[in-house]
Amino acid sequence: MMTQRDNPEERGRRRIFLARPAMRQGAPGRFTRTTGAGARTPGRLMERGGSSFDARPRGFYSTGGTERQRDYAHSSRTPLRGTHRSGPAREQDKRARTYPRTAESRARKEAPIPPPAHDTVRIIPLGGVEEIGRNMTVVEFQDDIVVIDMGFQFKDDDTPGVDYILPNTRYLEERKDKIRAVLITHGHLDHIGGIPYLMEKIGNPPLYTRNLTALMIAKRQEEFPHVPKLDVHIVETEDRVRVGKLPVRFFNVTHTIPDSMGIIIETPYGSLVTPGDFKLTHTDGVPSEEEEEAYRPFEKEKVLLLMADSTNIENAGFSTPEALVHKTLEDIIKGVTGRLIIGTFSSQFSRMIKIIQVAEALGKKIVVEGRSMKTNIDIATLAKMITVKPDTIIPAQDVSRYPPDRIVILATGAQGEEFAALMRIATKGHKVLRITERDTVVLSSSIIPGNEKAVEKLKDNISRQGAKILHYRTSELYVHSTGHANRGEIEWLHRKVKPKFFIPTHGNHYRLKLHKELAETLGTPRENIVVPDNGSVVEIARGETIHVRKEKAPASPVLVDGFAIGEAQEVVLRDRQMLAEDGMFVIIATIQAGNGKLKKSPDIISRGFVYLRESQDLLHQTRIIIKKTIEDTTAGMNPINFEYVKNILTDNISRFLFQKTAKRPIVIPVLLGV
CATH class of the missing domain: 3.60.15.10 (Ribonuclease Z/Hydroxyacylglutathione hydrolase-like)
Structure with missing residues (x-):
């Protein structure tokens, strides 16, 4: 009985879906089906030289090609240029091939603006x-x-x-x-x-x-x-x-x-x-x-x-005066019975300074979480806007040495940014800090348009751990001013x-x-x-x-994007170059939604990266890191934030693969919750 995996038609369709830009090196710029010896078979994952596609950023053909290629180009909005031919006609195609417009070519076509x-x-x-x-x-x-x-x-x-x-x-x-x-x-x-x-x-x-x-x-x-x-x-x-x-x-x-x-x-x-x-x-x-x-x-x-x-x-x-916010935060710091966590913008200099000054006057200790917030407190000190006693600001690992009501945590991430300090604390992704039922969390910021969903996720994660939340929309207190x-x-x-x-x-x-x-x-x-x-x-x-x-x-x-800067089309070209040079690495993992554990060993698909049959040690180590990353990240997370887990997994696996191979494939995690 022929399975879907064994069916050559399905095999080709699946290959086109998973390795969209990757084209065979022997025929740059062309879609080619590989059957026979070059076809993908169960248990064999192709390295770059044997892959069905090649990712070099050449223009795809605009006319001709097989029906499947034209259908794919239409559905994925990938341009096909030239005529799909082989032999001597291919050389003619190369001369006729066009390339995506760059910023320079666009500039030449735009009407000049006179002085x-x-x-x-x-x-x-x-x-x-x-x-x-x-x-x-x-x-x-x-x-x-x-x-x-x-x-x-x-x-x-x-x-x-x-x-x-x-x-x-x-x-x-x-x-x-x-x-x-x-x-x-x-x-x-x-x-x-x-x-x-x-x-x-x-x-x-x-x-x-x-x-x-x-x-x-x-x-x-x-x-x-x-x-x-x-x-x-x-x-x-x-x-x-x-x-x-x-x-x-x-x-x-x-x-x-x-x-x-x-x-x-x-x-x-x-x-x-x-x-x-x-x-x-x-x-x-x-x-x-x-x-x-x-x-x-x-x-x-x-x-x-x-x-x-x-x-x-x-x-x-008129907007709420900042002085009223300062008075409110001072009252909260004085009256809170447990630990206090305040999330705000790192650029709120006067607010951060007020929080530190009030906490210091009350004998409380400050934990500053978030690189930008630490940087701006250093800048405020350099500008002589604030002078802090040496023992007022403590590292997060020293929190357990003090009673909860003597701790104020000042953190970035009140907009729900997934990698900011407050979100990491709320999702149990922080190395030291955990939210408890005795904590009070103040979100001392408004919601920037577009961040509504992220802030809702942040509040959900905090409230699931039992902490009290004070926010400018739900509290009668003036905890933020625009x-x-x-x-x-x-x-x-x-x-x-x-x-x-x-x-x-x-x-x-x-x-x-x-x-x-x-x-x-x-x-x-x-x-x-x-x-x-x-x-x-x-x-x-x-x-x-x-x-x-x-x-x-x-x-x-x-x-x-990192150190790459360019208009949208140029970034797409850069991604294709990355695929051509280092390929891609797809992770398919099935996660039990109830406890965050892996249901089975993750599947791995590679295109243009390494030949996995000859890299079993790398594959084994990678699976261990995938399992540890997913289960550590999802520990205590309910519901599971799949986007957050995918981002952490991408970073960890990308770093590991570069350390082992000196290559930077595009890592694509696919997480399935059951």
């Missing part, structure tokens, strides 16, 4: 106006270009497998000789995260920012020793500098990180103003005297253009600045549109407002009219 007219101010948002994150804006006047912020965006559901998303800087790369300065408003990663990746590409121009932001940038640059040294200039809010022919001033703004600043760029037609991310210090909706003082100069300023934050445009009234202005504060800003033209920034299109409508109700004419997209070329002519050019600057996202 702005002598009397025109040009503004191009390269990021931050179709999403929350990767903020970067270009201001161009005559022969001078000034760049405001250089952030990144964290990956989302549309970009699996990448680390960060960067603004596209091709417009700047083509004009790097005109770039006079990069101005950074504050130290959050959505404003500084792109600096290590992008500064060299645009000519490494001078960078202007305040002291704390400069320290954060310098600390982050240490992780990139290969990049050129930055030319950093520290400024204060009373300073006025000249970049090229453009005078630039700065003003103080309130945000969740100290040393935040707004920017004023002077032109002959009036000033361009952006506060960056901002909120107001206030009492019951009445801004403080410090806020009035910071914005008072605009009463006499001729403001040509305002670019303002739209993040919280949907939220009515760093962005609510609608009432945005209205106050517009009335103070009174711009002639307005561009809403920092948000997706829906938020920008709401901000536009608000500006209209406050007196800005509709024709004086532009809601841009990333790459929109906005021009103000002679200070009289504003319009958007039909040409657009390149704006396709640039993806960072």
Whole structure:
């Protein structure tokens, strides 16, 4: 009786599914079925030379081929190019073969953008106006270009497998000789995260920012020793500098990180103003005297253009003052009866400092978990924002030496990030720390749009272990305050600045549109407002009219995956190169959902990596690591977070295989719960 595995038709179909990009080396760029001696048979896994496919990043054929190949290309959206032939015709195919378009070829086909007219101010948002994150804006006047912020965006559901998303800087790369300065408003990663990746590409121009932001940038640059040294200039809010022919001033703004600043760029037609991310210090909706003082100069300023934050445009009234959050956290630290775990953003400097100061005054010990949080506490100490006694902060392994009510754990990961400290503690993945029924967990952060599911998983994992959760949506206590202005504060800003033209920034299109409508109700004419997209070329002519050019600057996202940086198509090509060089390694494991144990020994499929029949020792060791990784990771995890387990398994097996073979195959775990 012929089984499905023995059926050559099924064998070929299965091979196409499992080893999609891998094509036979003898026929690069072609799909070929292997039957007879080269076919896959039970118990034999092909090494790269005998694999049915070859993963080299050549273009697939666009026409011809077998019916199955055309069906596969259609279902997987893999382009087939040329004619599927053999013999002398193949040489003709090679000459006719086309390759996926690269960034350079795309740039050649895009309509060129002429320089702005002598009397025109040009503004191009390269990021931050179709999403929350990767903020970067270009201001161009005559022969001078000034760049405001250089952030990144964290990956989302549309970009699996990448680390960060960067603004596209091709417009700047083509004009790097005109770039006079990069101005950074504050130290959050959505404003500084792109600096290590992008500064060299645009000519490494001078960078202007305040002291704390400069320290954060310098600390982050240490992780990139290969990049050129930055030319950093520290400024204060009373300073006025000249970049090229453009005078630039700065003003103080309130945000969740100290040393935040707004920017004023002077032109002959009036000033361009952006506060960056901002909120107001206030009492019951009445801004403080410090806020009035910071914005008072605009009463006499001729403001040509305002670019303002739209993040919280949907939220009515004024935001919760940070001082109220500090008071709430102080009361919680004083009143808690068991151990206290506080999850917050590592960039919440003033909040972290307040927690440490209160805990220290009460004789409590602080455990800091999360690399970025430890780094920022070091930066705060370096900036003399805080002085901590030597024995206040203790390592996690010393927790058992103190009563639970004397321990405060400060952790990253309140957004539910799967590898952050708080999630590892909640899923019993931390080496030392475990949540108990006596613990109180405070999630001192709001939920960034897109992280809702991750935060729900985090709360589920915490609550299953019996801990009490305090969260800004479920608690009457003020455990978090946003760093962005609510609608009432945005209205106050517009009335103070009174711009002639307005561009809403920092948000997706829906938020920008709401901000536009608000500006209209406050007196800005509709024709004086532009809601841009990333790459929109906005021009103000002679200070009289504003319009958007039909040409657009390149704006396709640039993806960072480890040390690989490129636009989406280039990352795909890089993956194909990895498959060609080191192959892939598929793990199929069946897990008992009730206890996390393996139901049977995992199956392993290799393509283009090693010939497993001759690598039984490697196979045996790998299976041991797979079993240990899965069962250790799932211990006490209910329900099992399969995505989390897959990520841990991928990392461990990739590391092990590289140590043993010096190859980096693409590791694909397939976990089945029963």
